[in-house]
Amino acid sequence: MELFDLSGRVAVITGGNGGIGLGMALGMARAGATIVVAGRDAAKNRAAVEQIEAAGAKACAVAVDVLKEESCRKLIAQSIESHGRLDILVNNAGINIRKQPEQYTLAEWHTVLDSNLTSAFLCSHAAYPHMKQAGAGKVINIGSMMSLFGAPFATAYAASKGGMVQMTKAMATAWAKDNIQVNAILPGWIDTALTRRAREQISTLHDSVLRRTPAGRWGVPDDFAGIAVFLAAAASDFVTGAAITVDGGYSALG
Ligand SMILES: NC(=O)c1ccc[n+]([C@@H]2O[C@H](COP(=O)([O-])OP(=O)(O)OC[C@H]3O[C@@H](n4cnc5c(N)ncnc54)[C@H](OP(=O)(O)O)[C@@H]3O)[C@@H](O)[C@H]2O)c1
Numbered sequence: 100m101e102l103f104d105l106s107g108r109v110a111v112i113t114g115g116n117g118g119i120g121l122g123m124a125l126g127m128a129r130a131g132a133t134i135v136v137a138g139r140d141a142a143k144n145r146a147a148v149e150q151i152e153a154a155g156a157k158a159c160a161v162a163v164d165v166l167k168e169e170s171c172r173k174l175i176a177q178s179i180e181s182h183g184r185l186d187i188l189v190n191n192a193g194i195n196i197r198k199q200p201e202q203y204t205l206a207e208w209h210t211v212l213d214s215n216l217t218s219a220f221l222c223s224h225a226a227y228p229h230m231k232q233a234g235a236g237k238v239i240n241i242g243s244m245m246s247l248f249g250a251p252f253a254t255a256y257a258a259s260k261g262g263m264v265q266m267t268k269a270m271a272t273a274w275a276k277d278n279i280q281v282n283a284i285l286p287g288w289i290d291t292a293l294t295r296r297a298r299e300q301i302s303t304l305h306d307s308v309l310r311r312t313p314a315g316r317w318g319v320p321d322d323f324a325g326i327a328v329f330l331a332a333a334a335s336d337f338v339t340g341a342a343i344t345v346d347g348g349y350s351a352l353g
Contacts, residue, residue, distance in 0.1 A: 102334040106131035109182040110331060111174065113165055113222060114192035116143040118291030119241065119323050121150070123189055126324025127331055128156030132187065135178045137163040165192045165218030166210070175225035184233065187331045188226045190219035191241045193259075195293065197300055200254040208255045215259035216266065223270060227279070236279035239330045240267045242342060246285050247350055252301070260285075264342045271340030280339040282330050287346025289318035314347030 110127050114120040116138035124134045128151045136147045136158060144160035151158035159181065163174045179185050193215045196207050219240050230236025245257040246264045264283050271281040288294060288308040294317075298304050308317060326345050329335050344350045 100333050103328055103332045104131055105187075105328065105332055108132045108186040108331070109135065109178065109184050110187035110189065111135040111137055111161075111178050111185060111222070111226075112189040112191055113137045113163065113174075113218065115189070116140060116147040116160070118293060119286060119289055119320050120189070120191040121147050122320025122323040123191065123239075123327035124151055124158075125154055125321070126327045127187065128154050128158065129324070130328045130332065131156070132331065133157040133182060134159075135174075135182070136160045137165075137174050138192070139164055165222070166213050168221055171218060171221040172225045175222060175229070179229055185226055185229050186233070186235070187237045187239070188222055188230075189239045189241070189327065190222055190263075191239075192218055193241065193293070195253065195256045195297070197252040197256075197297065198254075199251060203255060211255035212259050212262075215256070216262045219263060220266060223281075227274065227277075230279050231274075231277045234278055236274075236277070237331050237335070238267075238270065238274075238279065238281040239327065240264075240281070240283045242267075242283045242285040244285060244287055244344075244346060244349060246283070246342065247344075267342065268340045275339055278336075280330070280335060282335070282338060282340070283342040284323065284326055284330070285342055285344045285346065285350070286323070287312060287318055287344070287349040289320065289322070291320065311352065312347045312349050313352055316347065318345065318347060 243260040
């Protein structure tokens with residue numbers, strides 16, 4: 100058995116058209132997987148597919164809005180119809196609305212929770228029957244340092260990312276009997292569109308991340324290629340319900 104070989108496997112990645120999602124997509128593509136890039140922005144979807152194909156792998160894009168149940172269900176159904184299988188689901192799409200807790204409207208709260216957490220539930224729910232029937236599957240959920248810590252500007256985001264870890268553990272225990280592994284990755288501070296917006300809003304963020312991260316740098320999307328391959332491949336077949344930090348030591352520092 101090839102521990103890190105993903106040849107012949109099909110991976111759906113929500114938010115796979117940029118940032119951490121694209122970093123994971125390229126890693127899995129280089130390991131042999133066919134990638135379904137699932138995002139809202141058609142131009143970003145196309146550019147991501149081109150980049151993955153340029154790396155020598157097969158890829159296609161599916162337009163999805165993970166805020167909509169029907170769209171999540173169609174994404175999974177369409178991916179299976181096009182490729183005949185679904186081996187790996189990466190629940191990576193996510194947003195943040197940065198505000199003090201008392202400033203959120205209920206609609207804003209729901210937008211963050213639905214984008215980050217409910218979407219992962221819906222896509223996993225839709226993928227499960229196919230993975231069960233196939234006798235194997237890998238679900239990878241993207242958490243955050245906010246799965247572990249709090250911050251004044253992250254009430255809804257932290258709730259969603261804390262929930263992501265607990266949902267991961269619950270699904271892992273339910274689906275272990277079906278040979279489906281469910282794990283979470285908790286990124287530290289990574290240079291992407293999401294955190295570029297955060298740096299615009301919080302002027303001290305850039306330097307405080309450098310000071311607070313033992314590795315002394317921001318992470319980059321490529322830092323997620325290896326962990327994605329590990330959690331998608333046979334190498335992790337007895338790893339389930341784990342929440343693995345990829346943070347340059349951020350969460351280890353007291
Ligand atoms: N960057 C960090 O430091 C950091 C740290 C911890 C966790 N994370 C998590 O990592 C994940 C990826 O974030 P990123 O940093 O790579 O930022 P990003 O580049 O902004 O990626 C977010 C992705 O989510 C997609 N998305 C958002 N809402 C969607 C919706 N309703 N339907 C479909 N797709 C949607 C976006 O696609 P479109 O552009 O097409 O809408 C985009 O591809 C998120 O879950 C984030 O919370 C990031």
